[in-house]
Amino acid sequence: MIKTINLTKTFGDNMVLKNITTTINRGEVVAVIGPSGSGKSTFLRSLNLLESPSNGFIWIDDKEITNPKINKSEIRKHIGMVFQHFHLFPHMTVLENVMYAPIKVKNQSKAQAEESAQELLAKVGLMDKINAYPNRLSGGQKQRVAIARALAMKPEIMLFDEPTSALDPEMVKEVLDVMRDLAKTGITMIVVTHEMNFAKEVADRILFMDDGRLMEEGRPEAFFSKPTTKRAEEFLSKVL
Amino acid sequence: MNLDFSQIVPSIPFILEGIGATLKFVSVSIIFGLVLGTVLALCKISKRKWLKWPADVYTSIFRGTPLILQLMIIHYAVPQLFLYDIPVFLSAVLAFGLNSAAYVSEIIRAGIMAVDKGQVEAAEALGVSYRPMMVNIILPQALKNILPALMNEFITLTKESALVSTIGYMDLMRRAEIVGAQLYRNFEPLLVAGIIYWVMIFILTNIGSWVERRMRQSD
Ligand SMILES: Nc1ncnc2c1ncn2[C@@H]1O[C@H](COP(=O)(O)OP(=O)(O)OP(=O)(O)O)[C@@H](O)[C@H]1O
Numbered sequence: 436m437i438k439t440i441n442l443t444k445t446f447g448d449n450m451v452l453k454n455i456t457t458t459i460n461r462g463e464v465v466a467v468i469g470p471s472g473s474g475k476s477t478f479l480r481s482l483n484l485l486e487s488p489s490n491g492f493i494w495i496d497d498k499e500i501t502n503p504k505i506n507k508s509e510i511r512k513h514i515g516m517v518f519q520h521f522h523l524f525p526h527m528t529v530l531e532n533v534m535y536a537p538i539k540v541k542n543q544s545k546a547q548a549e550e551s552a553q554e555l556l557a558k559v560g561l562m563d564k565i566n567a568y569p570n571r572l573s574g575g576q577k578q579r580v581a582i583a584r585a586l587a588m589k590p591e592i593m594l595f596d597e598p599t600s601a602l603d604p605e606m607v608k609e610v611l612d613v614m615r616d617l618a619k620t621g622i623t624m625i626v627v628t629h630e631m632n633f634a635k636e637v638a639d640r641i642l643f644m645d646d647g648r649l650m651e652e653g654r655p656e657a658f659f660s661k662p663t664t665k666r667a668e669e670f671l672s673k674v675l
Numbered sequence: 676m677n678l679d680f681s682q683i684v685p686s687i688p689f690i691l692e693g694i695g696a697t698l699k700f701v702s703v704s705i706i707f708g709l710v711l712g713t714v715l716a717l718c719k720i721s722k723r724k725w726l727k728w729p730a731d732v733y734t735s736i737f738r739g740t741p742l743i744l745q746l747m748i749i750h751y752a753v754p755q756l757f758l759y760d761i762p763v764f765l766s767a768v769l770a771f772g773l774n775s776a777a778y779v780s781e782i783i784r785a786g787i788m789a790v791d792k793g794q795v796e797a798a799e800a801l802g803v804s805y806r807p808m809m810v811n812i813i814l815p816q817a818l819k820n821i822l823p824a825l826m827n828e829f830i831t832l833t834k835e836s837a838l839v840s841t842i843g844y845m846d847l848m849r850r851a852e853i854v855g856a857q858l859y860r861n862f863e864p865l866l867v868a869g870i871i872y873w874v875m876i877f878i879l880t881n882i883g884s885w886v887e888r889r890m891r892q893s894d
Pocket residue numbers: 446449451469470471472473474475476477478
């Protein structure tokens with residue numbers, strides 16, 4: 436369970452997150468949507484402390500991760516993250532990318548890490564690319580490797596920041612399919628996305644952000660058919 | 676024209692022995708400079724002021740004064756202070772290593788800054804801690820970009836190494852001077868030394884290009 440209480444973030448004088456309070460339950464799939472610059476990425480990045488919140492609290496299960504004494508690496512072991520621009524390690528092969536963190540962070544043996552890496556790469560359909568370097572892959576393939584790399588740490592929570600926004604249209608589906616399968620496994624997922632259909636079909640709940648505020652949250656059917664705020668209504672009329 | 680190489684032929688082996696002496700101290704200096712330069716570079720990119728400013732001051736001093744002055748201070752002034760007779764090899768390695776570290780640290784700092792910030796974030800998000808992130812992810816990528824600049828620094832260092840002849844280190848240069856003084860003929864031994872320096876740099880340059888080509892292949 437993730438709980439944020441009055442989560443606030445400022446960059447200089449710019450208040451980017453304003454008192455965000457919400458709870459995300461174990462196994463829930465949450466889609467975060469909203470206009471550009473509304474703070475979606477900052478919210479997501481606060482959850483694994485890539486951004487340090489200026490105010491407020493974040494609890495993950497029974498740990499307050501906003502406590503300054505917290506060991507960030509320890510927290511991040513349990514939270515996977517997938518970025519818009521993949522950020523694969525370019526000097527490592529696909530297999531090495533996936534094996535790296537389990538070996539270095541979890542002290543797994545090479546054999547053990549390789550076995551689970553192969554399993555994950557098979558799941559995302561990339562067994563034939565195992566020894567390729569990232570620059571030999573298409574965008575969709577890169578993103579599937581990035582998902583496998585994050586999953587290799589066996590996280591309880593997965594964060595996705597616009598995982599398909601940098602992809603050519605024909606590659607969006609292969610990545611969304613992997614995410615759809617993942618959603619069924621019961622892992623907690625928080626997905627910042629512009630893919631409204633994906634949000635509608637897969638998410639259990641929508642968080643709508645605007646100007647640093649969590650304006651509205653609700654089940655997708657309700658949110659998409661009858662948004663309660665004017666801002667959400669305007670936003671939906673533009674993107675749907 | 677008064678050129679006569681026949682007289683220096685017997686002295687050529689004596690000059691050649693200087694190659695080993697030069698290479699020995701140059702390679703030790705390069706490694707010393709590389710290690711210290713990396714540490715300095717990491718200090719410079721640190722958010723902690725007390726790590727950053729000493730590294731900046733260090734670089735400013737070693738880049739802002741003549742190398743030969745640094746060499747002289749280490750070899751002649753330090754013994755005066757500490758009553759310790761410093762061996763020429765140690766002076767040479769210290770002066771060149773410390774000096775090179777200042778230049779190398781700037782090269783590496785620029786190389787690290789040029790690595791995509793997303794790489795740090797990806798590593799951090801996986802829970803990778805600072806040291807393995809630097810060693811396994813950031814530095815290998817930085818190194819690839821800065822290889823030409825580093826190679827250039829090594830070549831400069833090899834050429835400038837002739838300065839150690841001034842403190843009596845028996846390198847190529849010093850030996851050529853000795854032969855010149857013995858024969859009262861300076862041109863021929865200096866020419867021989869010049870050719871040897873040129874060949875060494877030529878080889879070094881080619882090794883550099885070869886390594887660069889190898890690294891490109893993995894792209
Ligand atoms: N590191 C930073 N320093 C300063 N300002 C920042 C930083 N990161 C984000 N911001 C600002 O915070 C605001 C919210 O940014 P954020 O990236 O969270 O928005 P977003 O909803 O993810 O937008 P997009 O849909 O374009 O990705 C923006 O005004 C942005 O300029």
